[in-house]
Amino acid sequence: MATRLRPANKKCTVIGGCGFLGQYMVERLLDKGYTVNVFDIRQGFQDERVQFFIGDLCSKKDLLPALQGVNVVFHCASPDPFSDNKELFYRVNYTGTRTVIESCKEAGVQKFVLTSSASVIFEGKDIKNGSEDFPYAKHPMDYYTESKILQEKEVLSTNDPENNFLTVAIRPHGIFGPRDPRLVYVLVETAKSGKMKCMIGNGKNLVDFTYVENVVHGHILAAEHLHKDSPLCGKAYHITNDEPIPFWTFLSRILIGLNYEEPKYHIPYWLAYYLALFVSLLVFIISPFIKINPTFTPMKVALAGTYHYYSCEKAKKDMGYKPVVSLDQALERTIQSHSHLRKNS
Numbered sequence: 001m002a003t004r005l006r007p008a009n010k011k012c013t014v015i016g017g018c019g020f021l022g023q024y025m026v027e028r029l030l031d032k033g034y035t036v037n038v039f040d041i042r043q044g045f046q047d048e049r050v051q052f053f054i055g056d057l058c059s060k061k062d063l064l065p066a067l068q069g070v071n072v073v074f075h076c077a078s079p080d081p082f083s084d085n086k087e088l089f090y091r092v093n094y095t096g097t098r099t100v101i102e103s104c105k106e107a108g109v110q111k112f113v114l115t116s117s118a119s120v121i122f123e124g125k126d127i128k129n130g131s132e133d134f135p136y137a138k139h140p141m142d143y144y145t146e147s148k149i150l151q152e153k154e155v156l157s158t159n160d161p162e163n164n165f166l167t168v169a170i171r172p173h174g175i176f177g178p179r180d181p182r183l184v185y186v187l188v189e190t191a192k193s194g195k196m197k198c199m200i201g202n203g204k205n206l207v208d209f210t211y212v213e214n215v216v217h218g219h220i221l222a223a224e225h226l227h228k229d230s231p232l233c234g235k236a237y238h239i240t241n242d243e244p245i246p247f248w249t250f251l252s253r254i255l256i257g258l259n260y261e262e263p264k265y266h267i268p269y270w271l272a273y274y275l276a277l278f279v280s281l282l283v284f285i286i287s288p289f290i291k292i293n294p295t296f297t298p299m300k301v302a303l304a305g306t307y308h309y310y311s312c313e314k315a316k317k318d319m320g321y322k323p324v325v326s327l328d329q330a331l332e333r334t335i336q337s338h339s340h341l342r343k344n345s
């Protein structure tokens with residue numbers, strides 16, 4: 001049997017390659033002829049074409065074997081954004097990412113693509129067509145966002161063309177698609193428990209939801225356009241579906257597609273927000289005695305009730321980005337793939 005030759009500059013490692021986004025990255029990279037290593041804390045799938053390295057990204061000793069002979073690293077590992085564990089976010093997203101960068105430099109990796117988040121510029125106020133020039137949130141709304149800001153700054157500031165180490169950050173927003181372990185499940189659970197009756201605000205607030213394959217496309221384009229003289233070096237790029245949609249319309253389309261009722265009533269944004277603040281205060285007061293991770297947080301209320309959509313013009317201009325799957329197609333595929341969650345009528 002003839003073996004296909006894989007050029008050395010197409011050898012990459014996907015850190016967090018067993019996660020939702022990570023596994024899609026791996027599949028597309030393999031399709032494109034890359035040799036792929038996966039580094040993750042757990043092995044989430046099998047594929048004989050992939051070499052798996054299981055370890056903690058906070059450990060250089062664990063990381064180094066996964067980076068040998070590798071040209072590009074995609075770093076898309078993070079703790080669950082809703083874990084509310086400050087220590088864990090700082091250890092993995094901030095100091096852990098520093099360890100990843102040091103290990104990459106030591107192993108001679110040349111390109112580093114970080115999965116950041118558009119939320120790094122979100123602090124609960126409306127963002128309409130936000131560009132990459134917007135400043136980082138001065139008052140991030142949760143520890144996850146705080147750690148993603150520190151992480152992105154760290155990655156972009158280590159861009160060092162003189163020493164052949166180039167970095168870029170991709171900022172997606174609201175990633176969704178088949179195999180997503182979070183969004184559709186949370187939605188269906190909320191609907192099942194009878195709590196999906198009210199919209200927060202007037203239901204008109206536009207947001208970005210980004211189909212996972214478009215996010216992957218943005219990452220790979222970034223890696224392929226990242227070279228010494230390119231404008232991408234040390235920069236961040238928003239990657240979205242480029243089709244902002246009212247938050248509650250998006251959720252309703254999934255709910256209706258799975259035969260659940262869409263929310264019909266409205267509660268004022270300010271009421272929901274102050275209620276969530278009050279809950280957070282109570283949780284804080286009792287935290288020395290009981291640890292509770294509330295589902296109703298100011299961040300979630302803000303995500304559901306404000307405008308927050310982002311311009312991806314810079315990605316179009318600098319790397320020729322264009323979504324490969326439209327929002328309609330993406331919703332259809334997502335609903336179809338979650339048909340096991342359908343409510344029997």
Ligand SMILES: NC(=O)C1=CN([C@@H]2O[C@H](COP(=O)(O)OP(=O)(O)OC[C@H]3O[C@@H](n4cnc5c(N)ncnc54)[C@H](OP(=O)(O)O)[C@@H]3O)[C@@H](O)[C@H]2O)C=CC1
Nearest residue numbers: 016018019020021040041056057076077078117172174175
């Ligand atoms: N989902 C979204 O809507 C958005 C996500 N992002 C970013 O995209 C990236 C990918 O997100 P997503 O695919 O949804 O997340 P997932 O939780 O599905 O994937 C992350 C992966 O990283 C692994 N991981 C966590 N900690 C470590 C560690 N210390 N060492 C090695 N591996 C670790 C996780 O393992 P385990 O599951 O066991 O913890 C998991 O396999 C993240 O950086 C996230 O911040 C940005 C914007 C929006």
Ligand SMILES: CC(C)=CCC[C@@H](C)[C@H]1CC[C@H]2C3=C(CC[C@]12C)[C@@]1(C)CCC(=O)C[C@@H]1CC3
Nearest residue numbers: 081117118119173174182183186187190303304
């Ligand atoms: C009201 C209700 C039950 C909504 C369910 C959907 C939510 C679970 C998602 C809607 C917007 C999503 C989102 C994220 C996680 C899942 C949602 C809250 C992130 C916080 C994930 C990590 C990021 O970097 C930013 C994302 C913003 C949007």
